[in-house]
Amino acid sequence: MSDVKATNITWHQQRVTRDDLEKMNGHRGATVWFTGLSASGKSTIANQLAARLHTMGVRTMVLDGDNVRHGLNKNLGFSPEDREENIRRIGEVAKLFTQAGIINMVAFISPYIRDRQRAREIQGPDDFIEVHVDIPVDVAETRDPKGLYTKARQGLVKEFTGISAPYEAPENPEVYLNTATQSVDDCVESVLAVLKAKKVIANG
Amino acid sequence: MSDVKATNITWHQQRVTRDDLEKMNGHRGATVWFTGLSASGKSTIANQLAARLHTMGVRTMVLDGDNVRHGLNKNLGFSPEDREENIRRIGEVAKLFTQAGIINMVAFISPYIRDRQRAREIQGPDDFIEVHVDIPVDVAETRDPKGLYTKARQGLVKEFTGISAPYEAPENPEVYLNTATQSVDDCVESVLAVLKAKKVIANG
Numbered sequence: 001m002s003d004v005k006a007t008n009i010t011w012h013q014q015r016v017t018r019d020d021l022e023k024m025n026g027h028r029g030a031t032v033w034f035t036g037l038s039a040s041g042k043s044t045i046a047n048q049l050a051a052r053l054h055t056m057g058v059r060t061m062v063l064d065g066d067n068v069r070h071g072l073n074k075n076l077g078f079s080p081e082d083r084e085e086n087i088r089r090i091g092e093v094a095k096l097f098t099q100a101g102i103i104n105m106v107a108f109i110s111p112y113i114r115d116r117q118r119a120r121e122i123q124g125p126d127d128f129i130e131v132h133v134d135i136p137v138d139v140a141e142t143r144d145p146k147g148l149y150t151k152a153r154q155g156l157v158k159e160f161t162g163i164s165a166p167y168e169a170p171e172n173p174e175v176y177l178n179t180a181t182q183s184v185d186d187c188v189e190s191v192l193a194v195l196k197a198k199k200v201i202a203n204g
Numbered sequence: 205m206s207d208v209k210a211t212n213i214t215w216h217q218q219r220v221t222r223d224d225l226e227k228m229n230g231h232r233g234a235t236v237w238f239t240g241l242s243a244s245g246k247s248t249i250a251n252q253l254a255a256r257l258h259t260m261g262v263r264t265m266v267l268d269g270d271n272v273r274h275g276l277n278k279n280l281g282f283s284p285e286d287r288e289e290n291i292r293r294i295g296e297v298a299k300l301f302t303q304a305g306i307i308n309m310v311a312f313i314s315p316y317i318r319d320r321q322r323a324r325e326i327q328g329p330d331d332f333i334e335v336h337v338d339i340p341v342d343v344a345e346t347r348d349p350k351g352l353y354t355k356a357r358q359g360l361v362k363e364f365t366g367i368s369a370p371y372e373a374p375e376n377p378e379v380y381l382n383t384a385t386q387s388v389d390d391c392v393e394s395v396l397a398v399l400k401a402k403k404v405i406a407n408g
Contacts, residue, residue: 014252015254015255015266016255016266020258021263021264021265047220050219050220054224054225059225059263061225061300061304062220071296071299071300072293075289089293092276093276093297096265096297099271100265102306
């Protein structure tokens with residue numbers, strides 16, 4: 001090489017840290033993980049919470065079936081291994097968004113305690129807020145916006161959580177919601193209170 | 205159920221759109237995809253660009269081996285299929301960050317045109333900026349900060365891009381850099397100019 005001067009310069013790595021990003025945003029990054037039966041209202045509450053946080057100037061992102069199942073996880077089915085890998089990948093992406101200083105809302109049935117525990121463990125102790133969106137299965141069946149419970153009862157959908165596959169409820173979630181009796185706004189307020197108590201967002 | 209009032213309320217889905225997030229940030233989301241040989245300087249330039257953008261109040265995230273290979277993609281090796289899946293997942297995560305209104309820098313060798321093309325195609329036409337970080341392989345070997353070229357020459361590392369595995373250079377990248385002759389600052393300025401020209405960030 002006749003001209004390799006540039007090899008002598010200092011290739012110093014200047015990183016933007018999570019702390020830098022959080023200071024710019026004025027709030028911490030964190031994952032709010034909504035778990036519960038189909039039609040329990042996970043995605044609705046997650047999106048309403050995001051909208052509420054947005055009005056407060058908070059940086060948000062919702063990770064749900066709409067943008068994950070058809071993209072990152074489109075090569076996964078519903079076998080036990082694929083369900084586990086589905087949640088593993090979502091947990092890793094959620095962590096990346098937390099590191100980017102963003103409050104990310106994850107809305108997936110995520111029926112297994114072990115899988116949710118792993119998603120929690122890869123993040124810091126104050127970065128993961130588990131929200132159990134509880135609903136009696138008979139109420140969920142009454143809603144059934146996608147007709148999935150009907151198909152599951154008919155055996156047309158196999159291994160459907162709550163009907164023909166287990167749901168392992170969280171034993172000690174940061175937030176417990178019952179959407180058979182609580183309104184969406186009430187649910188959003190309950191999560192907001194925990195975000196404030198954990199100092200993810202400012203109190204007031 | 206004695207009290208199912210809440211099932212009658214409107215579970216209206218209020219979404220925070222990409223447009224909402226971009227307006228709040230004051231800039232667009234986009235993926236800046238750095239491709240090139242090992243030791244070409246991809247990660248250094250990506251991080252320096254992020255630092256520069258951060259001082260301008262821009263929301264950034266760097267996706268590289270440090271936070272992707274050991275997390276989301278830790279179950280992937282270096283077989284052809286795994287390399288393809290590695291880049292596919294990174295492309296999908298980059299898209300999620302773009303949708304979150306964030307300028308995300310991807311720094312991976314990503315040696316195959318087809319894989320990079322797929323990462324481009326899943327995003328909008330103005331959302332993907334490919335940066336070829338070119339360097340003659342003999343210069344990269346001189347740098348060799350991780351000793352990988354030496355090991356590849358000794359046959360201790362198999363299928364090493366540029367030595368024993370192909371690198372398919374971009375035919376028409378948005379930005380071409382030659383890190384044997386350009387400084388890091390020059391490289392960062394070149395990418396910044398394209399981000400302004402494409403109106404990802406404001407001009408001035």
